[in-house]
Amino acid sequence: MSTTPERTGSADTSISGAEIVLDNVVKRYPGQKTTAVDSLSLTIPAGEIVMFVGPSGCGKTTSLKMINRLIEPTSGTIRIDGEDVLTQSENDLRRRIGYVIQGGSLFPHMSVAKNIAIVPKLLGWDSSRITKRTDELLELVGLDPSRYRDRYPRELSGGQQQRVGVARGLAADPPVVLMDEPFGAVDPITRQRLQDELLSIQRELHKTIVCVTHDIDEAIKLGDRILILQDGAQIAQYDTPEVILGAPAGEFVEDFVGSGSALKQLSLTRISEIALRTPTTATVGERTDDVRRRAESNGDMAVIVLDGRGRPCGWPWLRQLTGEKLVEPTEELINLDHRATLNDALDTMLSSSHGAAVVTGDRDQYLGVVDFRSVTEHIRMLEEQAARD
Ligand SMILES: Nc1ncnc2c1ncn2[C@@H]1O[C@H](COP(=O)(O)OP(=O)(O)O)[C@@H](O)[C@H]1O
Ligand SMILES: [Mg+2]
Missing domain, CATH: 3.10.580.10 (CBS-domain)
Structure with a gap:
């Protein structure tokens, strides 16, 4: 089977996401008086979407970036399926963790296909496997490969760029995908479509997705669980959207979700x-x-x-x-x-x-x-x- 490009790194195509466990994770930035992340412990179940929400500066991005070691923790451990990320090579981390940020952050001088292929290329995939995978991903995110693979980012709308960003994050079929305010830069209708697409992709792929957002409605819509953080990445509540809306764990959460009014419940009800x-x-x-x-x-x-x-x-x-x-x-x-x-x-x-x-x-x-x-x-x-x- 050596000549057939596989869909996943492993032979098992039904493979789902990996469990992520943070244990007493701390981040102190040099020269900062307050601790950005003050002992965060958290289990993110395999195959779920967990949304990180909380006020600006509470430590969402820092917490997220420690999972793929874009930021090194000051102390504590982070394990993915039991393996400490601090002991893993850069290539292992790239293969196992996709990363999607606002606007897609595509390289302007690279075609759509080249942008998507960055990680597979770094991992040394051969070119026929990369081409096949790129087209497959463009289909998955709703872009016709023959029309879009050779375009440049400037020739795409904001929503299309974001789709390419999602495709790039999924390129090496990682069990874990991290997203930082992925749909923050597009208009509300496009955002809603991208959210719906992410849900439909997730139904197929069952990744573990950790997604930072400042939008509680987005968290309610996308999250299997929502982590609500206060300053220093202190957990105010970590539960399903239903429980958070129905039984907010205190005044901070109540204020943050804007209480369980009927209008908020609209974000919980699917068409x-x-x-x-x-x-x-x-x-x-x-x-x-x-x-x-x-x-x-x-x-x-x-x-x-x-x-x-x-x-x-x-x-x-x-x-x-x-x-x-x-x-x-x-x-x-x-x-x-x-x-x-x-x-x-x-x-x-x-x-x-x-x-x-x-x-x-x-x-x-x-x-x-x-x-x-x-x-x-x-x-x-x-x-x-x-x-x-
Ligand atoms: N590179 C950095 N150097 C120093 N302080 C930082 C750096 N990045 C973030 N911080 C500080 O750490 C805290 C958490 O930031 P961040 O994780 O970006 O929060 P959020 O994503 O929730 O808005 C903030 O007080 C921020 O000012
Ligand atoms: Mg942030």
Whole structure:
């Protein structure tokens, strides 16, 4: 099997993330009065996404960078699957730990493919294996390899650059991926898409992902667990989003999450958990008069157009349906992934002329529509629940 490039460093392609254990980790920067990280002990379970949140300067980045030794701890130990990172070679660490930072931080003079290939190249992979892996990763992060592999970073949008940054972090298929405010530099709709993509990638790959963010909504959405830190990387609470919202461990956490209001709970509810509306749909190439009749008898003012593979490709109003056949509208639809939260749904609806958003499932399959009414009904239900408790 020597000529076949493997997907992972090991022969087992179902391999999941590795457990990370921090034990009394301390970081004192020279010349600083206060200790940046004052004895942090923490277990990050294999295959989970753990979000580090907390006020600026509390030690999130320092804690993260000690895991891949971009910063050396003053004392304490960090183990990945039982092995002390301080005893590992630079190559081992690069192979085992991917790193993604804000904006993707791509090298401007290198093509997209070259940027993604940095770590594989350092690890001495042969060029056919690198090419195959680069294309595979571009697919994974939703960029068509033939269109994007030879572009330069300046020829990409901010969101696309960030996608390439994620691909680069995953290049050597590391069990652990560290991310520092990865989606901080993009607009809210793009950020939401990147978050949804990360969740869908993670469902496939089961990495251990440690992600720093200053955005509690992002932490609630992405995290299996959230670590809330105070100054000196003191743990204020380390638990699931549900517990942190439902039972904040004190005033600091309460203030930080902004208390468990119904609106915050919107970040906990996935679109997939609520009932979707199912307005009239049509298939590309259908006769417009048939479709109009169907929509009118359903009392709909607009129809959702699906392509031959059941993916939404347009949302015209009835008055726009003229002529013999249905045409695909030129404007791109902003779809909501079913893993998106109700909070995301509100953002997307606000930017839609329909005051609603089309929801898609795996492989962009059409599932239905979420509108303001479905969200407000859900809020009302949460409020009633809260009043009962
Ligand atoms: N290279 C450095 N030299 C000296 N002090 C630093 C350095 N990096 C961070 N610090 C200090 O350490 C503390 C924690 O910083 P950091 O880990 O970057 O926090 P966060 O990522 O939570 O904003 C802050 O007080 C910061 O000023
Ligand atoms: Mg930071």
